[in-house]
Amino acid sequence: MNRIAALVVCTVLSCLSPSLLDAGIEETVSPQSADVAVPLPQIDAAHTTWMLVSSALVLMMTAPGLALFYGGLVRKKNILGVMMQCIFLMGVMSVVWALWGFSLAFGTDVLGGFVGGNDYFLMDGLLMQLYEGEPAAPVWGETGVPAMIFMVFQGMFFIITPALICGAYAERMKFSSMVLFSVLWGTVVYCPLAHWVWSDNGWLFTGKYEAYDFAGGTVVHISSGVSALLCAILLGPRIGFGSEPMPPHNLTYTCIGTALLWVGWFGFNAGSAVGANSAAANAFVATHLAAAAGVVAWAGMEWLTRGKPSVLGACSGAVAGLVCITPACGVVNPLSGILLGLSAGVFCFYACTTLKSKFGYDDSLDAFGVHGMGGALGALLTGVFASSSVGGAGVSGLMDGNVDQFLNQVISVVAATVWALVGSLVLLKVVDAMLGLRVSEDQEIQGLDLSQHGEEGYIFL
Amino acid sequence: MKKLEAIIRHFKLEDVKNGLSEAGIQGMTVSEVRGFGRQKGHKETYRGAEYTVDFLPKVKIEVVVADDLVEKVVEIITNSARTGQIGDGKIFITALADVIRIRTGETGADAI
Numbered sequence: 001m002n003r004i005a006a007l008v009v010c011t012v013l014s015c016l017s018p019s020l021l022d023a024g025i026e027e028t029v030s031p032q033s034a035d036v037a038v039p040l041p042q043i044d045a046a047h048t049t050w051m052l053v054s055s056a057l058v059l060m061m062t063a064p065g066l067a068l069f070y071g072g073l074v075r076k077k078n079i080l081g082v083m084m085q086c087i088f089l090m091g092v093m094s095v096v097w098a099l100w101g102f103s104l105a106f107g108t109d110v111l112g113g114f115v116g117g118n119d120y121f122l123m124d125g126l127l128m129q130l131y132e133g134e135p136a137a138p139v140w141g142e143t144g145v146p147a148m149i150f151m152v153f154q155g156m157f158f159i160i161t162p163a164l165i166c167g168a169y170a171e172r173m174k175f176s177s178m179v180l181f182s183v184l185w186g187t188v189v190y191c192p193l194a195h196w197v198w199s200d201n202g203w204l205f206t207g208k209y210e211a212y213d214f215a216g217g218t219v220v221h222i223s224s225g226v227s228a229l230l231c232a233i234l235l236g237p238r239i240g241f242g243s244e245p246m247p248p249h250n251l252t253y254t255c256i257g258t259a260l261l262w263v264g265w266f267g268f269n270a271g272s273a274v275g276a277n278s279a280a281a282n283a284f285v286a287t288h289l290a291a292a293a294g295v296v297a298w299a300g301m302e303w304l305t306r307g308k309p310s311v312l313g314a315c316s317g318a319v320a321g322l323v324c325i326t327p328a329c330g331v332v333n334p335l336s337g338i339l340l341g342l343s344a345g346v347f348c349f350y351a352c353t354t355l356k357s358k359f360g361y362d363d364s365l366d367a368f369g370v371h372g373m374g375g376a377l378g379a380l381l382t383g384v385f386a387s388s389s390v391g392g393a394g395v396s397g398l399m400d401g402n403v404d405q406f407l408n409q410v411i412s413v414v415a416a417t418v419w420a421l422v423g424s425l426v427l428l429k430v431v432d433a434m435l436g437l438r439v440s441e442d443q444e445i446q447g448l449d450l451s452q453h454g455e456e457g458y459i460f461l
Numbered sequence: 462m463k464k465l466e467a468i469i470r471h472f473k474l475e476d477v478k479n480g481l482s483e484a485g486i487q488g489m490t491v492s493e494v495r496g497f498g499r500q501k502g503h504k505e506t507y508r509g510a511e512y513t514v515d516f517l518p519k520v521k522i523e524v525v526v527a528d529d530l531v532e533k534v535v536e537i538i539t540n541s542a543r544t545g546q547i548g549d550g551k552i553f554i555t556a557l558a559d560v561i562r563i564r565t566g567e568t569g570a571d572a573i
Contacts (some may be wrong), residue, residue: 245512245514246510247505247507247510247512248507265464274568306506308506310506310507312507313508316508352509353509354507354509356509357510366508405530
């Protein structure tokens with residue numbers, strides 16, 4: 001029976017597909033030949049397919065990726081607290097992005113290019129509409145990709161960036177304050193920064209201070225990393241930090257989360273090419289090799305200095321490599337990607353061990369050590385290894401003797417750092433005054449699962 | 462009647478269970494426990510943070526037997542759980558006031 005059914009389906013499909021193909025060609029050709037006033041948008045099927053997949057991959061990075069990565073690192077009384085932070089941000093940040101965030105980041109300049117305008121408020125101009133009676137989705141610029149897919153792809157970045165900060169205030173931040181802070185932070189810190197770095201005439205995207213940030217080294221990782229450090233300092237350490245043992249409660253989760261992040265990152269970086277093209281291919285391979293080199297470097301450092309390579313070290317190394325290649329993968333080749341991954345593995349290893357213990361801040365899950373430091377290293381190394389064979393004519397870095405480009409990368413790191421620090425400082429003070437930042441001592445000891453959500457992650461029975 | 466609580470190594474559980482079953486012991490309760498005795502703990506390192514783990518994982522077996530079987534059961538457990546290294550565990554024996562089988566209400570030796 002099954003074989004007959006399969007045969008029928010195949011026959012029907014083979015009959016249908018040529019006609020579908022014809023219809024497709026007709027559709028793309030007709031506006032030109034028919035000379036209509038409003039031509040149907042020219043949607044490129046290959047680019048659009050890749051962007052649909054990429055958007056889904058990037059969403060997967062926040063949950064289950066980051067949710068499991070962070071979830072495994074906390075104590076078991078706080079696992080739902082961390083997972084809820086990730087899953088709730090997937091909810092609230094998506095809505096914020098669709099209603100006003102995207103417009104602030106990618107709208108036309110207002111306030112002298114400080115931020116985007118209200119062109120796309122409430123998804124205005126992004127949604128399907130009638131073209132001479134035909135419903136179709138408008139295309140984003142020259143990409144051949146529906147504008148709403150570009151919007152939703154960028155929205156996935158808007159979700160994961162505040163979710164990364166969760167690593168710094170894990171196990172002690174009040175849930176309501178976390179939500180308010182994230183919404184404000186996304187609107188006030190992320191959107192302007194994304195506008196500077198990625199909008200068509202952002203001051204860091206083009207012109208005198210043009211800096212290369214292909215997929216979000218500054219916008220996502222530096223901004224979240226330094227904000228995370230500030231959160232860790234302002235909230236103060238967890239009760240018992242330094243005196244009580246706080247080992248990760250389930251590194252198997254962290255391992256699974258790492259693997260999901262790694263895979264999701266292909267969408268994050270190769271998707272940032274906004275098309276199925278050479279740039280996407282280069283970004284994909286460079287991303288993969290940087291993660292791979294990161295694993296070897298971090299675990300290798302542990303092996304050399306402590307005698308044993310740890311699972312958490314290998315996982316951390318992968319993420320450090322991925323963070324570091326993020327700004328670079330559009331302008332450096334995969335061989336440089338290996339160098340970036342190795343550097344990130346070693347550098348972030350010291351940031352998370354030596355640096356943290358020297359200054360004593362409780363960046364609980366090393367959001368600053370991995371994303372802040374790894375992001376800054378990546379942005380700078382992008383200015384070292386940038387190559388015209390990947391980035392196109394005029395693209396070069398310190399290796400080619402282009403000092404100006406390296407200085408522009410420095411400027412972009414400083415700009416993102418200062419902006420995120422100032423913005424986060426103000427917002428944290430505002431939220432503190434309105435709601436308070438930390439849960440009470442009793443609630444912290446009880447754990448966030450019960451005190452914030454009235455649930456437990458692990459139930460006997 | 463006596464209750465024997467034996468703290469043993471994880472990987473010896475199967476041997477102990479088989480030994481007791483062969484001797485006709487019809488039931489036991491097993492739980493995963495943590496604790497320490499003379500065996501030292503170990504160090505764990507997570508991103509540079511070192512923790513000394515004092516409470517080592519062990520398995521606890523609880524068996525209830527008639528008085529005349531105690532000696533035999535102790536022999537079976539010690540023989541099958543022994544490696545000769547520190548950390549093989551201990552057996553605690555306590556007198557038991559009564560046993561009740563919930564289904565039938567039987568008590569004492571009949572309920573074991």
